Amino acid sequence: xxxRCTRRSFIERAALGTAAYSIMPFPGLQGSPAMSIATYxxxxxxxxxxxxxxxxxxxxxxxxxxxxGRFVDRGDTVFVKPNIGWDKMPAQAACTNPDVVATLVxxxxxxxxxxxxVSDYPCNDQRRTFLRSGIQAAAExxxxxxxxMDRRKFREMDIGGxxxxxxxxxxxxxxxxxxxxxxIAKHHNLTGLTLTIKNLMGVIGxxxxxxxxxxxxxxxxxxxxxxxxxxxxxxxRVLIANGPTGGSIDDVERRDTVVAGTDTVAIEAFGAxxxxxxxxRIDTTIAGAALGLGTVDYESLDPVRTEV
Numbered sequence: 001x002x003x004r005c006t007r008r009s010f011i012e013r014a015a016l017g018t019a020a021y022s023i024m025p026f027p028g029l030q031g032s033p034a035m036s037i038a039t040y041x042x043x044x045x046x047x048x049x050x051x052x053x054x055x056x057x058x059x060x061x062x063x064x065x066x067x068x069g070r071f072v073d074r075g076d077t078v079f080v081k082p083n084i085g086w087d088k089m090p091a092q093a094a095c096t097n098p099d100v101v102a103t104l105v106x107x108x109x110x111x112x113x114x115x116x117x118v119s120d121y122p123c124n125d126q127r128r129t130f131l132r133s134g135i136q137a138a139a140e141x142x143x144x145x146x147x148x149m150d151r152r153k154f155r156e157m158d159i160g161g162x163x164x165x166x167x168x169x170x171x172x173x174x175x176x177x178x179x180x181x182x183x184i185a186k187h188h189n190l191t192g193l194t195l196t197i198k199n200l201m202g203v204i205g206x207x208x209x210x211x212x213x214x215x216x217x218x219x220x221x222x223x224x225x226x227x228x229x230x231x232x233x234x235x236x237r238v239l240i241a242n243g244p245t246g247g248s249i250d251d252v253e254r255r256d257t258v259v260a261g262t263d264t265v266a267i268e269a270f271g272a273x274x275x276x277x278x279x280x281r282i283d284t285t286i287a288g289a290a291l292g293l294g295t296v297d298y299e300s301l302d303p304v305r306t307e308v
Contacts, residue, residue, distance in 0.1 A: 035261035035303035036064035037270065043256045047091070053256060054099035054236045056308045061232065061260035062107055064304040071230045074112030076177040080104055080144070082234075083183050083199055084120035084135050086245050087128040093237040094246040096184045098134035100234045100258060104180060105142040117172060118144045120202040123245075154205030161221025162291070163214055168205035174226055181228040181264070185235040185255070185271045187243030190215050190283075193275060194244050195268040196231050197223045197284040197293075216283025220291050223264060227293075233259040233267050235274055265294025266301055 038060040040053050062068050072078055082096035090098055101118065108116045118139040122129040126148045130136040136146045154168035173179065183199035190212060191198055198215070200222045201208065211218040235257040239246045246252070255274050259267050265288040269279035279285045279296040289296050 032066050032070065033064060033261075033304045034263050034301045035259070035266055035270075035298060036061045036306065037303050038064065038258050038260075038306045038308055040256035041307045043254060050236065051099045053308075054097045054234075054258070055103050057236065057256070057258035058100045058103040058232065058260075059107070060306050060308050061258045062104075064306055065230075065260055065262075068104075068107040068111040071180075072108050072111040072113050072178055075114040076108075076112070077115045077117065078108045078113045078178045078180060079117045079119075079173050079176040080108070080139070080180045080182060081173065081199065081202060082118065082120060082135055083194075083202065084126075084129050084133050085122040085124065085202060087124040087132050088246060089132055090134050091237070091249060091252065092246050093184060093186060093239040093252045094244065095129065095133040095135065096182055097234045097236050098138035100232065100236065101135050101182060102138035102142045102144075104182060104232060105139050105144045108180075109143055113178075116142075116144045117176065118146045119149050119172075121149045121170065121205065122202070151205065156206075157225075159221050159225045161218070161224065163217040164211065164221040167222075169222075169226070170203045170205065173203040178229045179226060180230045180232065182232045182234060184238070185233055185274055186239035186246065187241050187251075187275070189243065192277065192282045193268075193272060193284075195271045195282070195284065196228070196233060196264045197268060197288050200226065216285075216287040217290075219284055220287035220293065223288060223293055224291050228264060229262075231261055231264050231267050233271050235259065235271065238274060240275065261301070261303070263294035263298070263301060265289050265296060266298035266303075267294075269296040270298045270303075 088094035188194040
């Protein structure tokens with residue numbers, strides 16, 4: 001059952017969540033940065049230049065958090081979860097930048113990971129989305145196990161959420177040692193934007209359309225059930241309209257930014273600013289704050305800012 005939650009109750013609960021955050025210990029707040037923002041100083045045109053930019057931004061964002069070794073231990077099985085939901089090319093900004101994903105895979109192995117898995121449960125045909133997004137080839141080139149999700153491996157689990165109580169979850173994602181959530185920042189016609197929390201739609205099964213009327217709170221419950229050890233937001237290119245599918249290059253703009261950290265709500269709140277929006281306009285951000293998953297006041301984390 002997915003009870004309806006109004007925007008007013010979102011905001012009231014978000015305020016409570018932000019208050020709870022002030023006394024709740026989050027990873028990275030005890031001496032290590034909780035958030036880093038890497039931007040490109042002199043962006044250039046052309047696919048090769050954008051590829052190099054994506055690599056360098058990703059490397060800088062992880063370095064500024066203290067390196068991948070802060071998150072990945074030797075021998076870990078790491079699940080890197082990008083958005084591979086749509087049969088679109090990288091330039092159309094519907095899926096995560098493949099070079100951001102591949103760089104994270106490489107950094108995981110450099111930190112001693114035993115295995116790195118990369119997958120998603122896409123809306124379009126997975127054989128086409130994995131290929132056309134460029135993610136399969138890029139991640140496999142760095143040694144990742146890139147695979148199509150097997151419907152038989154979705155198992156109904158007790159989410160224990162306020163809005164989503166039981167739901168089929170992908171077993172590999174739930175049971176891995178470490179989780180890295182790596183969405184692309186883009187417009188979404190239901191939630192305003194799709195950022196970090198909404199990206200976890202790709203690890204749930206079942207009749208996903210059943211939660212669309214209460215999508216923000218339901219996905220916040222999922223984010224609480226399977227917390228991310230590291231969140232990396234790809235905003236090299238962003239889709240500013242007609243999301244989540246996109247398709248027109250006219251709807252794509254450059255932001256030349258990669259954001260990384262341990263606070264999924266703070267990263268969402270910053271992501272909203274890339275579209276000129278306030279966090280209170282984004283259902284997933286409000287719902288995540290209401291559950292105590294982080295703070296909408298990302299500046300309170302004193303994020304490390306770097307120009308590459």
